[in-house]
Amino acid sequence: SAVISQKPSRDICQRGTSLTIQCQVDSQVTMMFWYRQQPGQSLTLIATANQGSEATYESGFVIDKFPISRPNLTFSTLTVSNMSPEDSSIYLCSVRDSGGGTDTQYFGPGTRLTVL
Amino acid sequence: AQSVTQPDIHITVSEGASLELRCNYSYGATPYLFWYVQSPGQGLQLLLKYFSGDTLVQGIKGFEAEFKRSQSSFNLRKPSVHWSDAAEYFCAVGSNAGKSTFGDGTTLTVKP
Numbered sequence: 015s016a017v018i019s020q021k022p023s024r025d026i027c028q029r030g031t032s033l034t035i036q037c038q039v040d041s042q043v044t045m046m047f048w049y050r051q052q053p054g055q056s057l058t059l060i061a062t063a064n065q066g067s068e069a070t071y072e073s074g075f076v077i078d079k080f081p082i083s084r085p086n087l088t089f090s091t092l093t094v095s096n097m098s099p100e101d102s103s104i105y106l107c108s109v110r111d112s113g114g115g116t117d118t119q120y121f122g123p124g125t126r127l128t129v130l
Numbered sequence: 131a132q133s134v135t136q137p138d139i140h141i142t143v144s145e146g147a148s149l150e151l152r153c154n155y156s157y158g159a160t161p162y163l164f165w166y167v168q169s170p171g172q173g174l175q176l177l178l179k180y181f182s183g184d185t186l187v188q189g190i191k192g193f194e195a196e197f198k199r200s201q202s203s204f205n206l207r208k209p210s211v212h213w214s215d216a217a218e219y220f221c222a223v224g225s226n227a228g229k230s231t232f233g234d235g236t237t238l239t240v241k242p
Contacts, residue, residue, distance in 0.1 A: 047229065055234070056220060056233060056234045057222075057230075058232075059229055059231070106174070108230075118176060118179060119164065119222075121173055124173055
């Protein structure tokens with residue numbers, strides 16, 4: 015199984031600023047994803063982080079607002095840019111592990127972001 | 131496009147009673163199906179998953195789910211609920227491209 019860590023675990027930010035969230039996996043994985051969970055709601059996929067190329071964004075999410083980096087197979091960052099209170103959410107990193115004949119999706123503990 | 135419906139927003143059961151959480155999905159091919167649990171302030175934990183084979187899937191913490199293709203359902207069951215099972219439960223459907231679509235979740239309350 016893949017173990018995922020995220021930094022920071024939580025933060026309180028001012029409107030108009032940006033925050034970069036880090037995701038570290040303890041093994042090499044092909045597929046990494048970023049999800050958002052707004053207060054009291056379900057998870058929504060933001061983008062697929064592609065190693066060595068630009069991320070693939072879901073409808074409603076754009077690179078200028080959520081730039082993503084993935085420099086290698088174990089690490090990714092998500093930046094929430096020019097934040098507003100509507101960006102207050104839990105941001106989760108996720109990986110798909112399809113090694114060893116299994117196919118399982120794992121989630122990090124999340125980063126709880128509050129924008130004032 | 132894939133989608134998941136969890137018809138029950140909130141369910142309350144007594145401790146020791148049986149539990150069934152409903153999940154219906156829409157997907158064009160054979161789906162990858164998951165159930166996750168999220169306790170207050172905690173991350174998501176995978177309870178069980180279905181990809182192929184036996185349609186009755188056993189998971190952790192005594193949970194099981196049954197895939198019924200004819201009904202497009204993947205309901206989660208537990209024969210006897212414990213107070214520690216109180217949490218938010220999410221059903222999800224994934225493609226072989228690795229992206230999952232989540233339902234809106236069902237909040238489970240357990241009465242003593």
